[in-house]
Amino acid sequence: MTVNLYWFRRDLRLRDNPALSAARAAAQTTYGVFASADFGALNIRQRAFACGCLKKMRADLAKRDASLTLCDGPAGEAIAAAARRLGARAVYCARGYSRLEREQEAEVAAVLARDDIELHTGRADCVHEPEVVAEKKQAPGDGYLVFPAFYDVWREIPADPPGPESPPNGRDDEDGPLPDFGGAFGVAGPGEAWAADRLTHFITASAGDYRTNAEYPGRGGTSRLAASLRFGCISPRQIYGALAEKMSRSWTLVEERHSMQTVIRRLALRDFFIQLGYFDPSLHDLEQQPKMRGFASAVSDETLQRFASGNTGYPLVDAAMRQLRAEGHVHQRAAICAASFFCIDLGGDWRTGRDLWMDQLLEADEAQCDGNWQRIAGSGSDQASYPRIYNPVKQARYFDAQAVYIRRYVPELAKLPTSAALAPWSVDRSHQIEFGFFTPDHYAKQMVDHATAARAFLARYKAHRG
Ligand SMILES: Cc1cc2nc3c(=O)[nH]c(=O)nc-3n(C[C@H](O)[C@H](O)[C@H](O)COP(=O)(O)OP(=O)(O)OC[C@H]3O[C@@H](n4cnc5c(N)ncnc54)[C@H](O)[C@@H]3O)c2cc1C
Numbered sequence: 001m002t003v004n005l006y007w008f009r010r011d012l013r014l015r016d017n018p019a020l021s022a023a024r025a026a027a028q029t030t031y032g033v034f035a036s037a038d039f040g041a042l043n044i045r046q047r048a049f050a051c052g053c054l055k056k057m058r059a060d061l062a063k064r065d066a067s068l069t070l071c072d073g074p075a076g077e078a079i080a081a082a083a084r085r086l087g088a089r090a091v092y093c094a095r096g097y098s099r100l101e102r103e104q105e106a107e108v109a110a111v112l113a114r115d116d117i118e119l120h121t122g123r124a125d126c127v128h129e130p131e132v133v134a135e136k137k138q139a140p141g142d143g144y145l146v147f148p149a150f151y152d153v154w155r156e157i158p159a160d161p162p163g164p165e166s167p168p169n170g171r172d173d174e175d176g177p178l179p180d181f182g183g184a185f186g187v188a189g190p191g192e193a194w195a196a197d198r199l200t201h202f203i204t205a206s207a208g209d210y211r212t213n214a215e216y217p218g219r220g221g222t223s224r225l226a227a228s229l230r231f232g233c234i235s236p237r238q239i240y241g242a243l244a245e246k247m248s249r250s251w252t253l254v255e256e257r258h259s260m261q262t263v264i265r266r267l268a269l270r271d272f273f274i275q276l277g278y279f280d281p282s283l284h285d286l287e288q289q290p291k292m293r294g295f296a297s298a299v300s301d302e303t304l305q306r307f308a309s310g311n312t313g314y315p316l317v318d319a320a321m322r323q324l325r326a327e328g329h330v331h332q333r334a335a336i337c338a339a340s341f342f343c344i345d346l347g348g349d350w351r352t353g354r355d356l357w358m359d360q361l362l363e364a365d366e367a368q369c370d371g372n373w374q375r376i377a378g379s380g381s382d383q384a385s386y387p388r389i390y391n392p393v394k395q396a397r398y399f400d401a402q403a404v405y406i407r408r409y410v411p412e413l414a415k416l417p418t419s420a421a422l423a424p425w426s427v428d429r430s431h432q433i434e435f436g437f438f439t440p441d442h443y444a445k446q447m448v449d450h451a452t453a454a455r456a457f458l459a460r461y462k463a464h465r466g
Contacts, residue, residue, distance in 0.1 A: 001028050001029060002026070002027040002028050002029070002089070003027055003028070003029045003030075003031070003086060003087050003088045003089070003170070004023055004026060004027040004029075004030055004031075004088050004089065004090040004091065004092060005023075005030070005031050005032075005033050005079065005082060005083055005086065005088045005090075005091045005092070006019075006020050006023040006024075006030050006031070006032050006033065006091075006092050006093065006168050007033055007034070007035065007079055007091055007092065007093040007108075008032060008033070008034045008054075008057075008068070008093075009035075009038060009093055009094060009096065009101070009232075010038075010094075010096075010101075010124075010125070010230065010231055010232050011094040011124060011125060011232035011235075012050070012053040012054065012057060012191075012192070012231050012232050012233055013057075013192045013195075013232055013233050013234065013235070014057070014060065014165050014166065014167045014192065015162065015163070015164070015165045015192065015235075015238070016162035016163045016164075016235045016237055016238050017094070017163070017166065017232075017235070018094075018122050018123040018163055019092055019093060019094040019095070019120075019121070019122025019123060019124065020092070020094075020122075020166050020167075020168070021163055021164070021166040022092060022120065022122045023090075023092035023120075023122075023168075024166045024168070024169070026090065026092070026120075027088075027090070029169060029170040030092075030168045030169055030170055031067070031069060031082070031086050031088065031168055031170035031172050032057075032061065032066070032067065032068040032069065032167075032168035032170070033068070033069045033070075033071050033079060033082050034054055034068060034069070034070055034071065035071045035075040035078055035079055036070055036071065036072045036073070036078070036179070037073070037074055037075040037078065038050075038075065039051075039179070039181075041100060042364075043358065043359050043360065043361070043364055044181070045328045045360065045361075045362050046230075046231075046362060046364060047179075047181040048181040048182050048183055049188070049190050049227060049231065049362055050190075050231060051178055051179060051180070051181050051190075052183060052189075052190030052191065053190040053191050053192075053231055053233055054068060054070075054178055055178060055190075056190055056191030056192065056193065056194075057191070057192070058175075058178070060167075060192070061167060061168065064167055064169070065171055066167060066168050066169050066170060066171055067168075067170065067171045067172045067173075067175045068168070068175060069082055069172045069174070069175040069176060070175065070176040070177070070178055071176075072176060075104060075107070075108050076107050076108040076110065076111025076112065077111055079091060079108060079111075079112065080111050080112050080114070080115050080117060082172075083112070083115065083117050084115060085174070086170070086172060088117065089116070089117060089118070090117060090118045090119075090120060091108075091112060091117060091118070091119050091120070092119075092120045092121075092122060093105075093119070093120075093121055093122070094121070094122055094123065094124035094125070094232075095121040095122065095123070095124045096121075096124070097124065097126075097130065097274050097275075097277065097278045097367065098277055098278075098281070098366045098367060099277070099281035099284060099366075100366070105119070105121060125229070125232055125235050125236055126236065126270075126271045126274055126275075127154075127159050127236045127237055127240050127267055127268070127271055128154055128157050128159070128271060130143060130271075130274065130275035130278045130279065132157060133150065133153055133154050133157065133271070133275065134275065134279070136153045136157075137153070142279040142280075143275045143276065143278070143279035143280070144272065144275065144276075145276070145288070145381060146381050146383050147268075147269060147272050147381055148383070150268070150271075150272045150275070151265065151268050151269075151272070154268045154271065154272075155264075155268065159237060159240050159241070159244070160237060161237075161241055162235065162237050162238045162241045187224055187227075187327050187328075187329050187362075188224060188225075188226075188227035188228060188329070188362060188363075190231075190233070191233055192233050192234070194228070194233065195225065195228035195233040195234035196234065198223070198224060198225055198228065199223070199225065199234060199238065199239060199242055200242075202223040202224075202225070203242050203243065203246055206220075206221050206222070206223070207223070207243060207246065207256075207259060207260050207263055208246075208252070208253070208255075208256030208259050208260065209221060209256075209259060210222070210259040210260065210262055210263050211255075211258055211259040211262050212259070214262070214332075215332075215333050215399055216333070216399050216400065216405075217319075217331035217333050217334045217399060217400055217404075217405035218400055218402065218404030218405040218408070219404075222331070222332070223239070223263070224329070225239065226329070226362075226363035227328075227329070227362040227363040229270070229363070230362070230363040230364070230365050236267050236270065236271070239263075239267060240264060240267055243260045243263055243264055244264075246260060247260050247261070270368065272371070272381070273367045273368050273370070273371030273372070274367045274368075276288070276367065276370075276371055276381065277366060277367040277370060277371070278367075283370055283371075283374065283380075284366060284370050285351070287374065287377075287379035287380075288374055288379060288380045288381060289378075289379050289380070291464075291465055292377075292378065292379035292464075292465075293379075294464075295379070295460075295461070295464045296343075296348070296349035296350060296351070296377065296379070297347055297348075297349060298348075298349055298352070299346055299347065299348045299349075299352065303346055303348070303447070304348070304352065304356075306444070306447055307321065307341075307342055307346060307348070307356075307447075308321060308325075308356055309321065309325075310322035310325070310409075310410070311444040312341065312444065312446070312447045313424075313425070313439075313440075313443070313444040313445050313446035313447055314341060314392040314393070314396075314446060314447075314450075315396055315403070315406040315410055315413055315421060315422060315423075315424065316334055316337050316338075316392050316393075316395055316396035316399075316400060316405075316406060317334075317337055317338045317341045317392050318406075318409070318410050318444070319334060319400075319405055319406045319408070319409035319410050320334035320335055320337060320338035320409075321338055322409040322410060323409050324338075324357065324360050324361065325360060326409065327362075328360055328361055328362035328363075329361065329362055329363065330357075330361070331405065333395070333399050334405065335372075336376060336390060337390050337392050337395045337396075339353055339372070339373055339376040339377075340376050340387075340388070340389065340390040340392075341390075341392055343373075343376055343377040343378070343387075344387065344389055344390075344453070344454060344457045345392075345447075345448050345450055345453040345454065345457070346447070346448065346453070347453070347456075347457060347460075350373040350374055350376070350377035350379065351373075353373055354369050354370060354373040357369055357373075376388075378461070386458070386461070387461070389454050389457070389458075391450055391454075392450060393422070393423060393450065396422050397422055400422075401418075401422075402418055403416075403418045403421035403422050406421055406422065407421060410443070412437075412442045412443045413443060415435070415437075416435055416437060417435075420435065420437075424437070424439055424443050425439055425445070425446060427439070
């Protein structure tokens with residue numbers, strides 16, 4: 001009887017998992033394993049979420065008389081020990097794209113090789129693999145540095161339809177207890193079933209209106225699938241496939257199709273950032289634009305603390321930072337404003353902001369976090385000649401005009417009339433008494449004046465770029 005192991009990493013699902021299908025096709029018995037060392041790279045919230053996903057998968061596999069084994073200890077040794085114990089001659093897994101995942105893969109392969117066990121890596125979670133898009137590139141160099149050129153090519157490549165379910169079929173009676181990291185996940189639920197339900201809900205209720213609603217943080221018009229994607233509870237191909245299927249129906253309106261195409265464009269952006277980090281892992285530490293190296297500066301501990309705790313005095317920025325702390329998720333528009341405020345108004349180093357988010361975000365992912373922070377800091381893949389400067393007051397007035405989002409996350413402002421919740425500093429003395437609201441007693445005073453800070457940033461930027 002041929003036996004192999006399937007090492008689940010960040011692909012915690014049984015459906016549309018090409019690497020798992022390859023493992024199943026290669027042996028009569030496939031045992032599912034997870035390396036406890038893989039918890040080490042996650043923040044606290046993510047550990048609880050990953051553990052929740054594993055519990056769900058275990059329950060799912062138990063119904064099929066199969067199991068999921070936790071391999072404790074350094075990944076290579078622990079997986080090799082499980083392979084020896086279960087009589088497996090090969091280990092399969094989905095490839096990693098990030099620097100750390102690839103290093104880990106090489107280490108695990110080397111340890112397994114000592115026991116003559118082969119590590120086979122298969123396709124992971126992009127709509128199109130980085131190499132597939134890169135091979136169409138006309139200009140020299142690996143991969144694409146700017147998104148529009150990437151997207152022009154990406155959108156022309158036919159996407160593979162999602163694959164079938166292919167669960168491991170081996171039952172290991174020594175599967176080991178899962179650790180308990182608690183269960184405070186925030187807004188997303190762990191596991192494949194939650195992600196599938198969420199996708200159905202999104203496709204049915206929101207995807208057709210995505211263009212109208214997604215930019216407004218108070219409206220809840222986005223998919224909320226980022227954490228499920230991060231842990232592979234769903235694959236981007238499944239999302240793409242569901243959108244494409246709905247777009248192909250004759251009764252889908254043109255405007256709905258445009259909306260769904262916008263979601264697909266965002267999946268392409270996700271692939272874009274993955275390939276950026278894949279072809280140039282140095283972007284984790286270094287600015288993508290060489291001219292921006294040496295530009296970023298440090299902020300004081302006090303400044304960082306006020307930003308991190310959502311007490312900058314700018315309601316939209318504070319709502320974003322408090323949503324991050326409360327839910328491990330930030331609405332994209334608010335995230336852009338908060339990150340821009342940190343890099344431009346406070347003059348902070350994008351790496352510091354990125355680290356803060358990597359510590360808290362449920363969907364925290366090196367490639368996505370690096371790519372987005374660099375883009376906002378003006379050192380990344382944006383083609384504009386100047387970094388975009390987002391005025392946090394105007395952005396709030398436009399995208400949260402009724403202060404729905406601000407009131408939800410900044411309780412000090414919840415009872416104020418809308419105009420005052422959007423600009424608490426404008427409440428005059430008589431109204432302060434009427435509302436029982438006094439800045440800065442009840443809400444922080446603005447840390448910096450946006451216009452002055454933006455001018456200072458631009459002057460420094462011009463001087464640096466020469
Ligand atoms: C400063 C900053 C840091 C970020 N860090 C991360 C991160 O660590 N991990 C992460 O997954 N996303 C990150 N993002 C991207 C984005 O904010 C989230 O993916 C998105 O808000 C998730 O919500 P959703 O699932 O409802 O997205 P939807 O609006 O429903 O979009 C669908 C999917 O498209 C992808 N997507 C959408 N926008 C982006 C984007 N700007 N970049 C890459 N992919 C995108 C996501 O996978 C998302 O789930 C960051 C954005 C900013 C501005």
